[in-house]
Amino acid sequence: MNFQNRKRLIVQTVEERGSVEVQELAELLHTSEMTVRRDLVQLAAQGLVYRTRGGAMKVSAVTDAFRFENKAAVNADQKDYICQLAAQTIQEGDILFMDCGSTVFRLCPFIRNRRITVITNSLPVVAELINSSVSVNLVGGEVDKDRQAVHGLIAEEHIARYRANRAFIGVDGISLRKGLTANSEREASTAVAMARQAETTYLLCHSAKLETEKYLYFAPLTLFDILITDNEARPDVVDAYRQAGVTVMN
Amino acid sequence: MNFQNRKRLIVQTVEERGSVEVQELAELLHTSEMTVRRDLVQLAAQGLVYRTRGGAMKVSAVTDAFRFENKAAVNADQKDYICQLAAQTIQEGDILFMDCGSTVFRLCPFIRNRRITVITNSLPVVAELINSSVSVNLVGGEVDKDRQAVHGLIAEEHIARYRANRAFIGVDGISLRKGLTANSEREASTAVAMARQAETTYLLCHSAKLETEKYLYFAPLTLFDILITDNEARPDVVDAYRQAGVTVMN
DNA sequence: CTTCTTTTGTTCAAAAATAAACAATTTCAA
DNA sequence: TTGAAATTGTTTATTTTTGAACAAAAGAAG
Known part of the structure; x- marks a missing residue:
């Protein structure tokens, strides 16, 4: 056997x-x-x-025709706190960009019942929102198996065709000195493409990532408009960001 | 031996x-x-x-193991027969279009280990191939929740940017008198867009659908090059198609 | 809150399966 | 027939899977 x-x-x-x-x-x-x-x-x-x-x-929802893995379970509480703040900014009828970050993924349950449109390159986000009142627009292009998302040139061109009210993006590292850094070039350029096409860009960032740096620098802090983090962020760090002119929600 | x-x-x-x-x-x-x-x-x-x-x-044992209530599981044996024939036409390095038909979906397990590229608008197909050696290109655009697929203008433009060796498409109805018919305008136009960009177009069609007509006519029989059906197709029907100049595999 | 039982996770050794290397055999063409 | 190439079998090493033993964690009982 x-x-x-x-x-x-x-x-x-x-x-x-x-x-x-x-x-x-x-x-x-x-x-x-x-x-x-x-x-x-x-x-x-x-x-x-x-x-x-x-x-x-028996799992109740085996009726799903497809399913993607999501590894968003670490630091769930703080991520949910961030997402709750993010969800409050959303208006009826909004057009949103959502990238493939693990924090961004957790925004899904908070927006299931809203009448909005989400443009995303993240397959888990699509799977999560497909049976909801959100209308979904999927970014096309080459599928990145590791990240369960669509990236690349065609994806960026797709994003460039749309204009949204808000973009919710994740980041691997953020620091006052270096700006935004990432572990992957592909994710980074998708995030930039989304931010460029959005009226307001929100960076969803777990407090542990504040003042950390990853290997690839990809954008200055001015890429986004509002930084949303959790309530365990060190007050002195948050103050430093505010001093530097960053709008912080937490 | x-x-x-x-x-x-x-x-x-x-x-x-x-x-x-x-x-x-x-x-x-x-x-x-x-x-x-x-x-x-x-x-x-x-x-x-x-x-x-x-x-x-057996390939189908793996496919069906976890998909009890899946639409793709009806007439599984005949569909697998069709898919086996289809899989044998595929060469290493091919670029394929796969649409969102339920028969086309069952092609996935047969091609998991091939080194090919699949361009598809079907979310279940993506989910099935994402952990395989196939490289996947996802068609972008508005997500059609009922069909678990991407359809529409943007999707068609996306397809038009690519050129493939083969397109595998499904159909709701086919008859000598009326040609290809469908239940949905959206699926039909995606299928046409794929056929247009493929060197060879294969129509995967369960024998029960031969000589049936649905409400929307969308293309003549000349849209595809090869009709693949199962071994329970009535010989006289198959002959009639061959007489009419259609290449049939079964 | 502590203790006891059950379940789980981890580590390790044994067994099974696979892959690799090499020798033997067969096939095919000249 | 002969030599080269392809196929097959055998032996050996590597990897994967499995079960047992034991420590850690989670519930249950007192």
């Missing part, structure tokens, strides 16, 4: 029975509990089952 | 049994496990079987 077959049987069993325990599965598959657990970890990561203590449960 | 015969027997065995182990195959074919592995590598590269550790599985 190989891995693929086991996975198939586990999902099938969970679907049929609603929930199942590790022990039962180990017996059913003639394998050890350890192996079952390892399988369940993978299946849960793919969103195919809900992992419970001692077993797994 | 040469490679051609072995290949035929392996595919046949996998189809019959759903999954099979290297050991069994080695016995069955009176050959070494090493040879079986080498064969399986080739067959998997062609998408004819799904390689697992220790053996191989």
